[in-house]
Amino acid sequence: GVGERTLIAVKPDGVQRRLVGEIVKRFEQRGFKLVGLKLLQASEGILAEHYHDLRRKPFYPALLRYMASGPVVAMVWEGHNVVRTSRAMVGDTDSSQAKPGTIRGDLSVHISRNVIHASDSVEVAEREISLWFHTGELISWETSDQCDLYQ
Ligand code: YYY
Numbered sequence: 116g117v118g119e120r121t122l123i124a125v126k127p128d129g130v131q132r133r134l135v136g137e138i139v140k141r142f143e144q145r146g147f148k149l150v151g152l153k154l155l156q157a158s159e160g161i162l163a164e165h166y167h168d169l170r171r172k173p174f175y176p177a178l179l180r181y182m183a184s185g186p187v188v189a190m191v192w193e194g195h196n197v198v199r200t201s202r203a204m205v206g207d208t209d210s211s212q213a214k215p216g217t218i219r220g221d222l223s224v225h226i227s228r229n230v231i232h233a234s235d236s237v238e239v240a241e242r243e244i245s246l247w248f249h250t251g252e253l254i255s256w257e258t259s260d261q262c263d264l265y266q
């Protein structure tokens with residue numbers, strides 16, 4: 116439904132490279148609704164839980180170091196099929212395979228510095244949103260263009 120939510124995070128390389136505005140713009144222009152946004156230095160605990168499934172991968176230690184290397188902008192976006200559509204907007208994990216027009220395909224060249232995180236399923240999104248945000252940090256609000264975006 117239109118109330119589906121996903122977690123999007125601009126990773127430390129994206130913040131360093133002043134890409135936050137560009138990334139927010141793409142989600143706004145696509146028609147999604149921003150319901151949570153903050154800049155934070157991610158703790159080791161939050162990162163370990165966020166990337167729990169990857170803990171045995173060879174790149175895991177470097178991934179956690181990179182994700183803790185500077186601030187991250189965490190966001191929650193809401194809208195119809197936002198999880199699947201966001202993954203399409205973000206593009207392939209490996210930036211060198213990501214299609215032009217996608218965020219990774221336009222803004223990054225290497226898998227280890229791929230600018231952005233997006234939840235990969237509705238279930239994962241719900242888990243990630245509750246990991247990164249307290250419920251009080253998420254705002255329910257009505258968009259005045261609802262009828263233009265949806266039937
Ligand atoms: O969901 P997504 O970010 O597209 O990829 P995941 O397979 O969940 O991996 C998370 C994260 O790990 C990826 O964005 C970069 C990093 N990574 C890496 O550094 N090297 C790899 N071979 C695979 C993933």
Ligand code: MG
Pocket residue numbers: 233235
């Ligand atoms: Mg993933």
